Amino acid sequence: APAVHPRDYNTTCRRTKVAILGGGVAGITAAQALSNQSISDFLIIEYNDYIGGRIQHTNFGNDSDGNPYVIEKGANWVQGLGTEGGPENPIWTFAKEYNISNEYSNYSSILTYNETGYVDYMDLLNEYEDTIWTDFEQAAGSILTENLQSRSFRAGLWQANWRPKRNMMAQAIEWWQWDWETSYSPDESDFVFGITGYNLTFYQYSEENNFVTDQRGFNAWLKGVASTFLEPDDSRLLLSTIVTNISYTSDGVTVTMEDGSCVEADYAVCTFSLGVLQNDAVTFEPELPDWKQTSIATFQMGTYTKIYYQFNETFWDPDTQFFLYADPAHRGYYPVWQSLTPEGFIPDSNIIFATMVGRDSYRIEAQDDETTKQEGLEVLRKMFPDVDIPEPIDFYYPRWSMEPWAYGSYSNWPPGTTLEDHQNLRANVERLYFAGEHTSAEYYGFLHGAWFEGREAGERIAGAITTECINVKSGCGNYTNYVELHGTTSFDEYNAFNGLGVSPFINNIVDEA
């Protein structure tokens, strides 16, 4: 018989004030915001059997005693830490509080390769960083302040005279500088919001990225945060529970699960990824309005794949962190190799991993492990022609584009998108709210984006319930939304009501837009 799970209409739904859909960063932060305002009547409904969502780890390889290492499948860095006297990235604050083991990623610790082996093309990296970036940022700033039409990141680079054309080493540098962070190419990314996103994290906090090697898993900090307001085995945390339908009205929200059970709430906040929303993994009743659906369709969900190898020896330079490969024909083909051997990471592990993004991720995620393993080994053999590279003793990569609870890694803004477009992604529909990294205009794609957005949704809902509004920047209750979108967003709309509470021109100081 087919495995059908009809909804049991005789079931009385469990009642709660706020249903929090998803137990990743945004969901836990939303719950904490409610708790902070003495709202304890909430339920967190989570697909997986753990707290953390896209901060997910697994065992990989073995140490000399035969014990497995813990590696991160998803988020791995705290990005932009903070400066003395300046604002601090909240994820960095928690990483310190919960003693998360991490190490500074030194992007100057890099060696460059092509299909013939080691070739020094660091001059191209210096050219990109030193001569292009300043003009480039200024051009983006002018477009923003003068309310001009944005363009692709590619067009911005072109105008700043960065034109790699068929120079595959320049293409590799470009990938290292851009695609690696955003998981899309410059052609597929917006110029103004690409620069804005970069500045708000790396100029407001700091340009440091610290790589997490904690053997409890990176999500240990989030579990720590959750334990400040949830009891052990708290009945308000429903793990391994899959939401299939969300019905919303101006009075409340009913959430139905795959097993036919349901929850009735006065409010709900949906923290499912943009990928989940784009793949219709959950149905909405009634259908989401046009303005909401358009925003879901407009923004991009990228894929970022880390491909891990453990060898029985470190045959690459043990002190170097990064190895950049320029394939002669295929931009972004096993381009960045990152070693865990250097001091401060996981020395003696002999683990190195490659990263691919975008279409290349989709391609390898759809193929079998063995094919991918051999592709990567072939690249390593080109990079190190004098080494007899053995078969790895372990090999693993996650398949983010296929996870039914994520459908990708994180979001990106395509060329020409506006703040209004994005505000529609953030905005609530009746009593159904949305939050997550994808709803952050300031820090999309980052853990701290999910954290700020979860907090704001929690505070807005708490404000609507208690009538005490602590979200001073943009108020409580409904978010602004745009049924009609304008060609560009005027500069005076760059404010907290549209998700930009921090000036895009910030440089290590908190400045109200």
Ligand SMILES: Cc1cc2nc3c(=O)[nH]c(=O)nc-3n(C[C@H](O)[C@H](O)[C@H](O)COP(=O)(O)OP(=O)(O)OC[C@H]3O[C@@H](n4cnc5c(N)ncnc54)[C@H](O)[C@@H]3O)c2cc1C
């Ligand atoms: C490969 C990769 C690398 C990354 N690297 C970094 C990095 O180095 N630094 C950084 O700052 N950020 C990084 N990120 C981004 C970061 O992980 C995300 O921004 C953040 O974790 C998103 O949190 P969230 O709460 O918005 O979403 P999620 O973590 O996706 O939380 C949503 C939750 O909803 C649940 N859910 C989905 N569908 C259902 C359903 N039907 N029923 C019930 N529950 C459901 C999911 O299981 C999930 O737990 C990376 C992400 C990936 C994937």
